Amino acid sequence: MDQKDNYRVPERRLVESTHKDFSPVVIYILLGLSILLSILILGTVVGLISGNSAEVSTSIAEVQAEVNQLAQNLSHGRPFNKWRYFNHKLYYFSSIRNNWNESLKFCASMNSQLVVINSAAEEEFIQQNIKCKHWIGLHDTVEEGKWQWVDGMDYETNIKFWANGQPWNIEFLGEDCAFIEENGLWYEWFCSYWLYPICEKPTE
Numbered sequence: 001m002d003q004k005d006n007y008r009v010p011e012r013r014l015v016e017s018t019h020k021d022f023s024p025v026v027i028y029i030l031l032g033l034s035i036l037l038s039i040l041i042l043g044t045v046v047g048l049i050s051g052n053s054a055e056v057s058t059s060i061a062e063v064q065a066e067v068n069q070l071a072q073n074l075s076h077g078r079p080f081n082k083w084r085y086f087n088h089k090l091y092y093f094s095s096i097r098n099n100w101n102e103s104l105k106f107c108a109s110m111n112s113q114l115v116v117i118n119s120a121a122e123e124e125f126i127q128q129n130i131k132c133k134h135w136i137g138l139h140d141t142v143e144e145g146k147w148q149w150v151d152g153m154d155y156e157t158n159i160k161f162w163a164n165g166q167p168w169n170i171e172f173l174g175e176d177c178a179f180i181e182e183n184g185l186w187y188e189w190f191c192s193y194w195l196y197p198i199c200e201k202p203t204e
């Protein structure tokens with residue numbers, strides 16, 4: 001071995017030694033990056049699954065709400081949201097509850113009015129089509145005890161179907177609107193309560 005060779009050995013050892021010293025570091029870095037990447041991928045997948053779950057939950061909730069509405073309609077005995085004919089008039093039993101004033105506007109938006117009960121026959125027709133409380137077009141909002149129909153029909157001379165003891169006509173109670181119960185009788189009630197309106201309009 002010449003002098004030249006003596007100098008090569010340390011160089012080779014240095015290279016080998018350097019390679020051995022840095023390998024674990026590189027491996028750790030790669031391992032760390034792999035773990036980080038895995039966490040990112042896992043996070044993305046979980047996010048996607050969670051997002052889909054939220055969408056599925058929303059869809060289920062919407063379907064459930066629809067089913068509940070249908071069940072509610074059925075429980076009230078008759079299908080809602082359909083114009084029904086009786087004696088040259090059309091009647092709409094809404095499935096949307098609202099206060100009395102908004103119910104008034106609701107009927108007006110459909111070129112109709114809150115129902116005005118003109119006769120015993122009309123009263124009977126309505127009773128046959130309801131199984132819960134519905135607003136009718138009768139109120140004493142202007143003056144306590146002075147009841148008025150929304151179409152101006154004379155209240156005093158027209159037929160009435162108040163339940164026993166109704167209306168209270170006690171001003172401090174603040175009950176100024178009338179609803180019809182499934183028993184066909186009328187009750188004075190708070191106009192702010194949400195009940196189902198019945199709309200009425202002439203046949204077209």
Ligand SMILES: [Ca+2]
Nearest residue numbers: 116117118122
């Ligand atoms: Ca009528």
Ligand SMILES: [Ca+2]
Nearest residue numbers: 140169175176
């Ligand atoms: Ca009143």
